[in-house]
Amino acid sequence: MNSCDQLIIGSGIVGLAVAREIRKRSPHSKILILEKEKGPGLHASGRNSGVLHSGIYYPPGSLKAQVCKEGARQMTVFAEERKIPLRKGGKVILATKEEEIPRLHALMENARANQIRAELCDETQIRKIEPHARAYRQGIHLPDVAVIDPLAVVHALVKELKEGGVEIHFTEPVESVDPSKREVKTPGGRYGYGHLFNCAGAYADRIARFFGLASRFALIPFKGTYCNLRLGRESLVHSNIYPVPDPMVPFLGIHFTRSVEGSVHVGPTAIPALGRENYGILEGLAPSEMPAILGTLSKMFFASGKFRRLAFQEWANYWKPHFVAEARKLIPELEADDLVPSSKVGIRPQLVDLKTKTLVMDYVIEKTSDSTHVLNAVSPAFTSAFSFAEVLVNGRV
Numbered sequence: 001m002n003s004c005d006q007l008i009i010g011s012g013i014v015g016l017a018v019a020r021e022i023r024k025r026s027p028h029s030k031i032l033i034l035e036k037e038k039g040p041g042l043h044a045s046g047r048n049s050g051v052l053h054s055g056i057y058y059p060p061g062s063l064k065a066q067v068c069k070e071g072a073r074q075m076t077v078f079a080e081e082r083k084i085p086l087r088k089g090g091k092v093i094l095a096t097k098e099e100e101i102p103r104l105h106a107l108m109e110n111a112r113a114n115q116i117r118a119e120l121c122d123e124t125q126i127r128k129i130e131p132h133a134r135a136y137r138q139g140i141h142l143p144d145v146a147v148i149d150p151l152a153v154v155h156a157l158v159k160e161l162k163e164g165g166v167e168i169h170f171t172e173p174v175e176s177v178d179p180s181k182r183e184v185k186t187p188g189g190r191y192g193y194g195h196l197f198n199c200a201g202a203y204a205d206r207i208a209r210f211f212g213l214a215s216r217f218a219l220i221p222f223k224g225t226y227c228n229l230r231l232g233r234e235s236l237v238h239s240n241i242y243p244v245p246d247p248m249v250p251f252l253g254i255h256f257t258r259s260v261e262g263s264v265h266v267g268p269t270a271i272p273a274l275g276r277e278n279y280g281i282l283e284g285l286a287p288s289e290m291p292a293i294l295g296t297l298s299k300m301f302f303a304s305g306k307f308r309r310l311a312f313q314e315w316a317n318y319w320k321p322h323f324v325a326e327a328r329k330l331i332p333e334l335e336a337d338d339l340v341p342s343s344k345v346g347i348r349p350q351l352v353d354l355k356t357k358t359l360v361m362d363y364v365i366e367k368t369s370d371s372t373h374v375l376n377a378v379s380p381a382f383t384s385a386f387s388f389a390e391v392l393v394n395g396r397v
Helices: 015-027 063-081 098-113 123-129 152-164 201-209 290-303 304-318 320-328 381-391
Strands: 002-009 031-034 091-094 117-121 138-142 147-149 166-167 176-178 181-186 189-197 219-231 242-243 253-259 264-267 339-353 365-368 370-372
Touching: 002 015, 015 152, 015 381, 031 189, 063 147, 063 152, 063 381, 091 123, 098 117, 098 138, 117 264, 123 138, 147 152, 147 253, 152 166, 166 304, 201 219, 201 339, 201 370, 219 290, 264 339, 290 304, 320 339
Parallel strands: 002 031, 002 189, 031 166, 091 242, 189 370
Antiparallel strands: 091 138, 117 138, 176 181, 181 189, 219 264, 219 339, 242 253, 253 264, 365 370
């Protein structure tokens, strides 16, 4: 049996950041990462937009607010030191109607409380930053928002960890865990551990249940698909253009993101997927997971008017005229043929509270004396990863 001091399940950004933080604090610990895939960051970590968020969306005192700003700073330093592509273009958040103005001002209150650089702008000022964008009366400019190549970060982390003596075992899905023996079983063998960090992303709830945890939660996969601006129309967007989000849901709405290589992504949608890795119509379709997913969704649909409203809104985005109409609220001169299909697609594993039948907005961490479980590593988990890892490792190493 292969034994280690610290065992991490999952080689996404959170698992890798945890390994890095442990190595910094405990240079002589034996650290081992188990990954079910053949390589790192093949799911949410490698498929996200790469936006390093500011933290303006998150209420003061929330864990997201605590770790986002510092996480973005640390990620920027990490990228600059390793020459990882980084675009410092900033971001604007635009009101599109009168009822969004109070929500825009609430975001400015968040910015002040979280000490985030943000400027409330009028329509003319917004036009100077994003000439093709239109704000209804006001918008917010966040000059410090950047975009990074997420897979380049993941691979740089893997290189650093391996050079530091961390073992990463790929193609090793966890079959079972025996907490009484501190032992994990995979197809390749058994692994003993002193402490286990569950950073398994879309499967974190399943791992937690081996420990008797996560009983009131379930992870529901939401699929995000995108369009791109066609060649020659990327000039409509200088950096990143977002709508004012609905504070009652965890999704940010249809927005424009300019990637590090210059292409502009428009989206995403957010509809339930029929499998935790259901990236295509048939790819990742999981009949064994469908009853639980559909059962949880149906209970939420009938129990919550807010969830029903969200469901109807998101399903409408799959109808291209509606998708275009939503995008044109931010850039009125956009035409339907400016949008072309994109291969970019991701899955957001969204935690649901089965007791309250609500989507969980903040990170959720559950613990035993010798294990730590990250149950809701949703956005801005990539941005926050280094700072979030400090929180996870505190008192555990």
